[in-house]
Amino acid sequence: MLILVDQDGVLADFEQAFYQAWQRSPMQQDFPAIAPEHRRHFYPRDDYPTQYAQATRDIIASKGFFRNLRPIEGAINGMKAMQEAGHEVVICTAPINEYQHCVPEKYEWVEEHLGMEWTRRMIVTKDKTLVYGDVLIDDRPEIHGHRAPQWQHVLFDQAYNRHISTTPRLTWNQWQTVLATL
Numbered sequence: 695m696l697i698l699v700d701q702d703g704v705l706a707d708f709e710q711a712f713y714q715a716w717q718r719s720p721m722q723q724d725f726p727a728i729a730p731e732h733r734r735h736f737y738p739r740d741d742y743p744t745q746y747a748q749a750t751r752d753i754i755a756s757k758g759f760f761r762n763l764r765p766i767e768g769a770i771n772g773m774k775a776m777q778e779a780g781h782e783v784v785i786c787t788a789p790i791n792e793y794q795h796c797v798p799e800k801y802e803w804v805e806e807h808l809g810m811e812w813t814r815r816m817i818v819t820k821d822k823t824l825v826y827g828d829v830l831i832d833d834r835p836e837i838h839g840h841r842a843p844q845w846q847h848v849l850f851d852q853a854y855n856r857h858i859s860t861t862p863r864l865t866w867n868q869w870q871t872v873l874a875t876l
């Protein structure tokens with residue numbers, strides 16, 4: 695299979711980094727950071743009070759945010775294992791609108807954690823529906839774009855998407871079982 699794998703929320707731990715950045719920020723005094731297991735919406739700005747919408751964007755767009763994300767447990771081994779099992783594995787990731795730090799840092803992250811050869815297997819796009827693949831493993835519950843996608847969406851398990859039951863759900867310790875059911 696040609697497997698597209700999302701970066702943030704699947705390979706890189708966006709949630710933990712956002713939580714820690716908020717705790718270090720002045721906002722923490724007025725509104726304490728929401729622990730990752732208590733998040734309920736994909737975008738933090740939808741879980742935090744509306745007056746903090748810009749503050750959430752500023753954290754995510756800040757220099758070093760994407761560069762310093764920790765790998766999600768099992769992700770690096772999972773990527774290599776999927777490849778060793780004979781699948782074509784491609785990273786398919788969206789940049790934020792404030793792309794200046796995000797885009798190069800996503801490449802640097804992949805180079806550091808997976809190795810330089812994986813940077814040649816990265817597709818950075820705002821529209822994942824235009825990318826060909828059999829499967830897209832992605833933590834975002836709804837993925838829209840200009841076309842009906844070729845791939846089947848497999849939802850990567852996160853606290854904020856746990857109320858969704860319509861798509862197959864994957865964690866890194868049972869990717870083989872999930873892909874075998876497709």
Ligand SMILES: Cc1cn([C@H]2C[C@H](OP(=O)(O)O)[C@@H](CO)O2)c(=O)[nH]c1=O
Binds near residue numbers: 702754789
């Ligand atoms: C703003 C925001 C972006 N992102 C990630 C998703 C996209 O990366 P990816 O496609 O690798 O999951 C990228 C642009 O939206 O930033 C979040 O995961 N949560 C957010 O709240």
Ligand SMILES: [Mg+2]
Binds near residue numbers: 700703
């Ligand atoms: Mg994601």
